[in-house]
Amino acid sequence: MVERRKPMWVKDAIDYVMQYKKHGEIEIVSLDDCDGRFLAEPLVADHDVPPFNRSPYDGFALRAVDTKNASRDNPLSLKVIDEIGAGHVSEFEVGHMEAIRIMTGAQIPKGSDSVVMLELVKEEKRSEGTLITIKRSLKEGENISFQGEDTKKGNPLIDRGVAINPGIKALLATFGYSNVKVSRRPLIGIIATGSELLNPDEELVPGKIRNSNGYMIESQILRAGAQYKRYASISDNLDKLYETIKLALDECDILITTGGVSVGDYDYLPEIYRRLGANLLFNKIAMRPGSVTSCAEKDGKLLFGLSGNPSACYIGFELFVRPYIRTWLCSERPYLRTISGTLKNDFSKPNPFSRFVRGKIVYENGNVFVEPVGLDKSGVVTSLAWADCLMILPGGTRGYMNGDQIELLLLEDQQGSEKPWVEAKFSKS
Known part of the structure; x- marks a missing residue:
């Protein structure tokens, strides 16, 4: 007998998953090894x-008042x-009609209040010393990078839960973080x-396909900021699959299975959830593709089918696992970011x-347009290689036309969103 399932709204399914959200433990890594990790505390x-x-330039530090009458006609x-x-400090104080040669990044000497760039003066050496000739006046503070103009002590710079990119790594180095507190990455089985799955190195035979989902999910896990453990592909054998899932639950923080979630004779996951005594959160969602996506909870761990x-x-x-991972990594913006675009097809x-x-x-001309890539079928894999967004087409319509405004979920974006895109769009009301 085919199991009847009641579809759940997408937003409700996300909410069910996020009821079990948690933050990962803090671990310390070296500055050398922090790229792509997620800050565990604010910077x-x-x-x-x-x-x-x-000084932001090579030039001469001087007093602006001494240049008041300088001009081409009056050098x-x-x-x-x-x-x-750079890295040195002068022991001298700049006085009337005096200057100190200064290199980029060096500290402004006492008595001076401006810098004239090297190429704007003529330098000549005489018996009584070196002189510079200036043909323009300067204002007080001209060509000076002032203390704290970039940031002041105590200013918040980066929130916790943000992925460390090259700019953030520069900040960490600037403020002396030779070791960095990051969130421990969850291990996902x-x-x-x-039974139809082959490894990528195996020859195709009639009735068989190569396992692409496992490798695809591994890459998605890495993009989300987690780490994975690969278990061998399991043929349609209930007992073997059950034992493998039990082992993976002991070894991992989260478990993902692909396949076996439908209602066919060899779709064993519903029975395995029952054997485990897992709490089934949902097993059908009002969405295409992926309506048979399921999720269960066992002892605080989530099993995504x-x-x-x-x-x-x-x-x-992307809809259900990614925000859970990003919350584990202490992100305050765990959901995919949404923008609007114009449909081109x-x-x-x-x-x-x-x-x-x-x-x-x-x-095009500063505007965002979007077009589908490849066939819109759930079994299609080639379109995934070109996709950088998911076009959201709400149900209950007769379709969408060229020129319609639609919402887009950004797949490669790292900024994220504080709320799921479905917050105001796909509620039951």
């Missing part, structure tokens, strides 16, 4: 940047009394099910369920 400036007034000469290299169809599997991960297929179509963003 706050512990000193002013720059820490002193400094003025100043005596050079010292030279400062991956089990691909189905994703479709065996590649596109459905991919979308199920007709999409006339009606559907009672909300549809997520693999799309490609096109920028």
Whole structure:
């Protein structure tokens, strides 16, 4: 007898998953190894940047008042009394009609309040010393990078839960973080099910396909910031699959299975959930593709049952698994970010369920357009290679036309969103 399932709204399914959200433990890694990790605590400036007034150019530090009458018709000469290299401080104080040669990044010497760039003066050496000739006036503070103009001590810079990119790594180095507190990455077990699956290095034979879902999910896990453990593909054997899932639950923080979530004779996951005594959160969602996506909870750990169809599997991960991972990593913006775009193609297929179509963003004259990529079928894999967004087509319509405004979920974006895109769009009301 075929099991009857009642579909759940997408937003409700996300809410069920996030009821079990948690933050991972803190671990310390070296600055050398922190790329792509997620900050476990906010980054706050512990000193002013720059820490002193400094020169942004090679030039001469002087007093602006001494240049008041300087012009092409009235060049003025100043005596050079010292030279400062980057990382050094002059012992001299600049006085009337005096200047100190200064290199980029060096601290502004006492008495001076401006810098004239090297190429704007003429330098000549005489018996009485070095002189510079200047043919323009300067204002007080001109060409000076002032202490704290970049940031002040105590200013918050980066929130916790943000992925460390090259710019953030520069900040960590600036503020002396030779070791960095990051969130421990959750370990996610991956089990691909189905007797039809071959490894990538095996020859195709009639009735068989290569396992693409497992490798795809691994890449999605890494993009989300977690780590994975690959378990061998399991043929349609209930007892073997049950034992493998039990082992993976002991070894991992989260478990993902692909395939076996439908209602066919060899779709064993519903029975395995029952054997485990797991709490079934949902097993059907009002969405296309991926309506048979399921999720269960056992002892605080989540078991995500994703479709065996590649596109459905991919979308199920991005909608439900990714925000759980990002919350584990302390992100305050764990959901995919949404933007609006204009549809470039007709999409006339009606559907009672909300549809997520693999799309490609096109920028024209400062405007955002989007077009579907590949066939809109759940078993299609080629379209995933080109997709950088998911086009959201709400259900209950007769389709969408070229020129319609639609919402887009950004797949490669790292900024994220504080709330799921469905917050105001797909509620039961």
